[in-house]
Structures are given as C-alpha cells and as structure tokens.
Amino acid sequence: xxxxxxxxxxxxxxxxxxxxxxxxxxxxxxxxxxxxxxxxxxxxxxxxxxxxxxxxxxxxxxxxxxxxxxxxxxxxxxxxxxxxxxxxxxxxxxxxxxxxxxxxxxxxxxxxxxxxxxxxxxxxxxxxxxxxxxxxxxxxxxxxxxxxxxxxxxxxxxxxxxxxxxxxxxxxxxxxxxxxxxxxxxxxxxxxxxxxxxxxxxxxxxxxxxxxxxxxxxxxxxxxxxxxxxxxxxxxxxxxxxxxxxxxxxxxxxxxxxxxxxxxxxxxxxxxxxxxxxxxxxxxxxxxxxxxxxxxxxxxxxxxxxxxxxxxxxxxxxxxxxxxxxxxxxxxxxxxxxxxxxxxxxxxxxxxxxxxxxxxxxxxxxxxxxxxxxxxxxxxxxxxxxxxxxxxxxxxxxxxxxxxxxxxxxxxxxxxxxxxxxxxxxxxxxxxxxxxxxxxxxxxxxxxxxxxxxxxxxxxxxxxx
Numbered sequence: 313x314x315x316x317x318x319x320x321x322x323x324x325x326x327x328x329x330x331x332x333x334x335x336x337x338x339x340x341x342x343x344x345x346x347x348x349x350x351x352x353x354x355x356x357x358x359x360x361x362x363x364x365x366x367x368x369x370x371x372x373x374x375x376x377x378x379x380x381x382x383x384x385x386x387x388x389x390x391x392x393x394x395x396x397x398x399x400x401x402x403x404x405x406x407x408x409x410x411x412x413x414x415x416x417x418x419x420x421x422x423x424x425x426x427x428x429x430x431x432x433x434x435x436x437x438x439x440x441x442x443x444x445x446x447x448x449x450x451x452x453x454x455x456x457x458x459x460x461x462x463x464x465x466x467x468x469x470x471x472x473x474x475x476x477x478x479x480x481x482x483x484x485x486x487x488x489x490x491x492x493x494x495x496x497x498x499x500x501x502x503x504x505x506x507x508x509x510x511x512x513x514x515x516x517x518x519x520x521x522x523x524x525x526x527x528x529x530x531x532x533x534x535x536x537x538x539x540x541x542x543x544x545x546x547x548x549x550x551x552x553x554x555x556x557x558x559x560x561x562x563x564x565x566x567x568x569x570x571x572x573x574x575x576x577x578x579x580x581x582x583x584x585x586x587x588x589x590x591x592x593x594x595x596x597x598x599x600x601x602x603x604x605x606x607x608x609x610x611x612x613x614x615x616x617x618x619x620x621x622x623x624x625x626x627x628x629x630x631x632x633x634x635x636x637x638x639x640x641x642x643x644x645x646x647x648x649x650x651x652x653x654x655x656x657x658x659x660x661x662x663x664x665x666x667x668x669x670x671x672x673x674x675x676x677x678x679x680x681x682x683x684x685x686x687x688x689x690x691x692x693x694x695x696x697x698x699x700x701x702x703x704x705x706x707x708x709x710x711x712x713x714x715x716x717x718x719x720x721x722x723x724x725x726x727x728x729x730x731x732x733x734x735x736x737x738x739x740x741x742x743x744x745x746x747x748x749x750x751x752x753x754x755x756x757x758x759x760x761x762x763x764x765x766x767x768x769x770x771x772x773x774x775x776x777x
Contacts, residue, residue, distance in 0.1 A: 334393045334632050337639060341394050342381045344426040346374050349398060351525040352417055352505065359516045361416065366409045373405050374398075394426075395419050416517055418509035420539035420627040427635065428500050429526060431548050434642045435497035436773065439490045441649040442555065443766060446486045448657040450762050453479045457759070458752060460737050461576065461666035462675055469673025472740045475666060476759065477750040483762050485558040490769065492551050500544035503528035507535035510626040540626040542616065545634045549613040552641040553606075559648055560606035563599035566655070570596045575665045580658035583651070598655045602648050609644060612637035667737070671711070674702050676735040679743060680712055683734045687726040697723050 324332075350371055357367040377398060380386040391397035402410035453476035463473035503523035506513060512535040519531045532538035569576035579596055587593035615637050619630050677698050684694035701723055705712055713735040720727040733739060745751035748758075 332392065334635065335388065335391050335397065337636050338394045340639060341426045341430055343378060344429045345394050345398050346378050347429065347526065348422060348425045349413060350374050351522050353413060354525060355517045355522050356416060358518050358521060361515055362412055366412065369406055369409055370402065370413055373402055377401060395422055416513045416515040417505065420509050421504045421507040424504040424539055428544060431500055431544060431638065432497050435493045435548065438642065438645050439493045441646045442486050442490050443769065445649050445653040446483050446766060448653040449479045449483045450759060450766065452656060453759050456661050457756065459661065459663045459666055460670040460741060462669045462673065469675050471678055472670040472675050472737045473750040474741060474752065474755050475661060477755045480755065480758055480762060482562050487765065489551065489555040489558060496547040496551050499547060501529040502532050504532045504538035507532060507538035510536055510539060536626045542620055542631060542634055545616055545638060549616055549637060549641055552645055553610040553613045555645065556606040556609040559652060560603045563602040563652060566599040567596050575662050578660045578662065579655055583655035583658065598651055602652050605644050605648055609641050612641050671737045674712055676712055676740050677702055679734050679740050683731055684724055
C-alpha cells in the first residue's frame, strides 16, 4: 500500500520504492525517533489532542519498541524509513490512538530533530575518542621527555626540538578539535519540532516543553529554516574532516619515521603487518589506513555542501543523502582515533637515532647567527655570514661546531671561543626558553597544562551527562 497515499490511485513502483527507501541506513535513528515521539505525545496531551490515557498508551507502546530495538528484536516490514516503521507498529498496536500521534508534526521537523539529537551525542563520542589520542600523546611526551630530534621545515632539517614538543603540537591540534566539537554541539542544540512541514502547525504545541524534554537549549526561530537547515550537518562534517586531517598528518609522520633510513619510531608488532611476498616487511598499515580514510571523510563534507548549494527552500528529498555521510564519518572516526592512539601508546621511539639526527644538517645555524647578533651584528649580516660558513662546512664535509676559532674569526672577528657552547644540541634547545618554545622547562610546563586540560575536560563531560 502506498505510504501517505490518499490522493493517489496507483501504488508506488517497486523499483521506486526500493530506490527511495532510507530504512537500510536511517534505522540507526530509531531510539532518537522514539524519544522525539515520546516528547511529541506529551506536547499533544498538553494541548488537548491526546487524553491522558491515550498519551500513556502511546508512551507504553513506545517504551516497548525501544526495548525491542535495544535487543535487536524489532521487526521491520515494507517500511520506507524509520519514522514510518515506528508509526506503523504504533498503529498496529493501538489503532486510532496510535494514528493520533501524527497530528502537529511532519517527517520534515521530525527527522531534523532526530538527526540533531544523534549528532549531539556523536560530538561527545568523537570528542571522547579524541581525548584517548591526546592521552597517548601526553603519556609518550612524558615518557620521552628530554629526547631531542630534528625539527623540519620543507621536510628539511631546520632546528633541534624535543620529541615531546613535537608530540604536544599534535595534542594542540586535537585539543582544538575537541573544543570545535563542543562549540558545534552547542550550536546544533536547537529544537525544530513545531515547525511541521514548512509553515508551523495549527495546534498549540508548547515548543519550549518539547525542547526541554529532549535536552535542546533553544527552539528554532523560523519554521522554514528549521526543516531545511543542515548547517549543523556541515558543522559536524567540517569538524570531522579537520580532525581526520590532523590524524592523517600524524599518520604520515609515523609512516615517515618508520622508514629504516630514518628509524625514529618502531611500531609494536600488534600494529604492524607483513607482506604477502617479502618476508622482511613490517608495514605501518595502521597509519596508512588512517591516512587513506581521511579522503573519505573530507569527501562527505564536500558531498553535503554540493547537495545544499542549489536547494530551494524548504525541505527537499535530496536531504535524505545527509545521513549516510554523517553515519560513515562517525563510524570511521572513532576507530581511526582509537587504533592510532593504541599504536602510538605502544610504540618505541628510537632516542639515539633522533638525537643524532637532531645535530645533522646544520640545525644550529640559526643559533650561530643569533650568537653574532648578541655580539652586535644586525641579523641580516649575521645571517649572510653564517650562510657563508655553512658553505665552507659543506665543501669541507664538517659541521659548524667543528670549525676552528680562526676560521670563525676570518668571517667575523667578534666571534669568541664560547661560540661552541651555543652550538650544541642541548644549548639550542635550552635557548628557546619562552612560552611555547622547545626548551625542556617550557615543554615540561606545557605537558602539565595539557594534562590539566584533559582532566578538566573529562570532569566537564561527566557533569554534562
């Protein structure tokens, strides 16, 4: 029988019915749909559409359905979507009483409410998974405090840094992701119920009551916008895409550092895989898969933006396409975060290799230029003279600190014997003693602040539950 078929004489074509059905993926909104239906039943009772007895019958039936969904025992039929499935069972059980629940709402405002509630929970889930990653980064920063490595720009040796400083840079990225998800969750906490299909409804629904029952912070100000808005989907997918990009950047570092010619990191064997033909291989597949899935998630953001760009107001069936993108983003992000966090937590960092590399490639050249500045030279002149000394070292195959005092003074007479003290890896690290710098004392301070932030965030999440 045709759904909502009063004005039709022909049934829906079987292929069309299959093509238009969203039940295979939107069934995961079942518990949210039931929650929204419970709140709507209460609002209908408040405005006199349902009697108290009818409301209780509906609430009881919805509670039974919730239990069936949770146990995986709910029986679907030839349903178009999760909304029609819930309503079908309600009418089968309660007859005319069940059919009354449709008053004062449309699938347009209903699905918008369901999806907002789902994504509000998803924001918390993804944020918590991100904090698992942040914990792993903080723990490895602590365990490897003091380990020097080369900082790179353009993938070339730049200046010595601490491994902990490098790991905490990723901590800051994921911190922004968690904060961004929190801001997104607040912005999507807006109840569209009462908007109906487009113009609002004729029943005196208490929209404030509906929002309060469902945990929304406010009600939608415009019924047209309420049913057609998917900014909140874009917001979530943007958060997801940026988070995935951060994961991909970290994954790429792991892949690079795992190469035997670099050998900065050794993944635990539980997170490495072998080759079907090359017996010696231990591949960093975990990082490669994370890097690969990032394209998939950023694609979901582009998909919904393209869907929205030409839609006239208000609701259009194109919006059905938003859910698979959202669901897949959540399904991919959580395991990406958790498995990469576990790989990092169990990895071994090769301190000796990192330390040796930290002093290669003239990473102390800036410090030599800064030394000359302290002796009274303008930086541009110091930069030029340091570059010429680097050229001499390249031609002779030596390091800057291996030049004789006479060779230094032939370039700049104000250089003294103490120059070498400024050019050690440790001196280069300790010299950057300012907030945000790589000096050991500053990195230890940053790690303390990172742990404090994690703890305060966990407590805040517990209070909000």
